[in-house]
Amino acid sequence: MMRLAILGAGSHGRVVAESAAALGWSISFFDDVRTGSVDGHAVLGTAADLLAGQTQFDGVIAAIGDNRTRLDWILRLRTAGATITTIVDPSCRVSPSAHVGEGSFLACASIVGTGASLGVGCILNTAASVDHDCRLADAVHLSPGVRLSGNVDIGEASWLGTGSSVRNNIVIGRDVVAGVGSAVVGNIASGQTVVGVPARPLEQPN
Ligand SMILES: CC(C)(COP(=O)(O)OP(=O)(O)OC[C@H]1O[C@@H](n2cnc3c(N)ncnc32)[C@H](O)[C@@H]1OP(=O)(O)O)[C@@H](O)C(=O)NCCC(=O)NCCS
CATH class of the missing domain: 3.40.50.20 (Rossmann fold)
Structure with a gap:
């Protein structure tokens, strides 16, 4: 074994x-x-x-x-x-034309679509879906039930919270956090935390 x-x-x-x-x-x-x-x-x-x-x-x-x-x-x-x-749960669906970087983990029922690419050490949590031609850099974490439309670009170490959704052709920078249930309909600069529908920067306390 x-x-x-x-x-x-x-x-x-x-x-x-x-x-x-x-x-x-x-x-x-x-x-x-x-x-x-x-x-x-x-x-x-x-x-x-x-x-x-x-x-x-x-x-x-x-x-x-x-x-x-x-x-x-x-x-x-x-x-x-x-x-x-790389560990891909047997219940996942990964397109033969997709690339999954080493050390990534694809949890139960997650989906990687046609031509999508995941970097090193990514996590697709339960039932997260990455649609066609998306590009995830290293160490991106998609929480349970995240939905990426096609051709979304996500920078290194960004984290999308449970149930968040992203419109097609969006660019998300590095070290971004999108809160639970966010609807990302515009590009997000590196380092920002966004929440809500539509997603807006979370105001930090002074
Ligand atoms: C966005 C997030 C990181 C913010 O965490 P935080 O910095 O600790 O912020 P707080 O919980 O103190 O909340 C600050 C304010 O933002 C609001 N807020 C927090 N998360 C929110 C969200 N997802 N949507 C809308 N508003 C949110 C809070 O209600 C609070 O508002 P208030 O100041 O009017 O009371 C966190 O709420 C979140 O969504 N994390 C993702 C969790 C997740 O998906 N886990 C999956 C693990 S696999």
Whole structure:
């Protein structure tokens, strides 16, 4: 049986483990806080332990919710020689003409359409859909039920909240946050947090 190391045994790691187990992987967790076992899978050590011992595994995936932290660990593990692995839940539909970057996780019922491209370490959460010709840079996270229309461009480490929707041909910058239920109908500059229908910048307290 192929051995997969999952960095992060929190709720996201448990979701990744369930999909990986369905694909036939034997799973071990690494986590800086949790010890013992999680959902019947042993926690073998910390992130530093995984970095030192990654050669024992056929595949490694970082299951860390924070986009920048996840990307940073993927790059560190890759530099150390780990085989960064992509997990696509068996219930997903991925177009044969789409590209899914290494270390990405596609959760239950997510969809990647014709000609779409996902960077390294992306997360498509439950039933998120990425329509034709969309381009997601590294470490983008689409929360459950996000809907991207065709030809949407999303910059590195951006996070779209549950149920948000994006009009076709929109450009979203890096490190953007779109709140739960946002309707994105215009381009969004890097670093902005937007909410609402239509999505507008969230006013920060002074
Ligand atoms: C947008 C978001 C990041 C803002 O979080 P925050 O900075 O902690 O903001 P707060 O919760 O303090 O809310 C600030 C204000 O924005 C409003 N607001 C927050 N999120 C909103 C949303 N999605 N739509 C509309 N208004 C929103 C709040 O009602 C509040 O308004 P008020 O000042 O008039 O009371 C967060 O609400 C959100 O939507 N996160 C996405 C969660 C998600 O999808 N998780 C999935 C995990 S897989």
